[in-house]
Amino acid sequence: MEALSWTLNNLATPSTTMLYLIHVFPEIxxxxxxxxxxxxxxxxxxxxxxxxxxxxxxxxxxxxxxxxLQLCSASKVKVDTILIESDLIAKAIMDLIPILQIRKLVIGASKSQLRKLRSRKGSSIADQILQNAPESCKVSIVCEGKEVNEQITRVIANDTSMSQKNKHQQNGSVSCVCFNF
Incomplete structure (x- = not known):
């Protein structure tokens, strides 16, 4: 909910073409x-x-x-929901970027997901998207109502192997935003 509130306060306006709420849930x-x-x-x-x-x-x-949906309605923003059944959450979101022509993606992350991302000990959904998103889509990561992209970008840049990998991927990378439910 905090990521959506941040999006509505910082990115969306009533003239926004469309806001997509994407919920990827595990295959049953x-x-x-x-x-x-x-x-x-x-x-x-x-x-x-x-x-x-x-x-x-x-x-x-x-x-x-x-x-x-109620929060979006109160902000007078056009919204559509997309529900996807997949065990590959980051891939499912990445696949939607070109289909929906997503230009701004907001990903809600918990503190534990951020710790994992900052320590480079795990491959979180946000990490996978940041590394592989195309440049046409700006990705913002929001934790507890605050954008944390700059902190994460510094961590990735300080990791030399990641830095080299990012240089190769920057030409076709896209940024995205997701909401964890």
Whole structure:
């Protein structure tokens, strides 16, 4: 919610063409066992059970997104939601950039995700997008309502191997913004 608030306060206006709320959720491979014990593979239950479970999940996502949509509506910004089922979150978002012609992407990040990014010990979603986004899209990373791009850029630039990798990727890199729910 903080990343969306930051976006509405710093980037979006009522004349903004369109604001996309992108929610990438994991592929559903397991469903609750009808007997109430554990989970079972999706292909081992009836199509009716799969559809019933998927309808419940869609309802949960709709409820989750409602607060975000209300905030956009109060700001008089045109908004559309995009729900993607994928285990490859960064790739799913990166694939949308050229399709939707995204020019500004805001990624909401938690403190733990930022620590991972700053320490270079992990490959967070924000890290993957920053490294691979095309130049036509400006990526902003927001944590606790504040943009933290400059801090992260310094960390990446100080890592010589990353610095060399970035030089090769800058020609086609795109920046994006995402919201973690």
């Amino acid at each position: 491979k397991l469903l609750p066992n009808p007997l109430g014990v554990g989970m079972i593979p999706k292909d081992q239950v009836s199509p009716e059970q799969v559809e019933s479970y998927m309808a419940q999940e869609r309802g949960k996502r709709r409820e989750l997104l409602y607060k975000y």
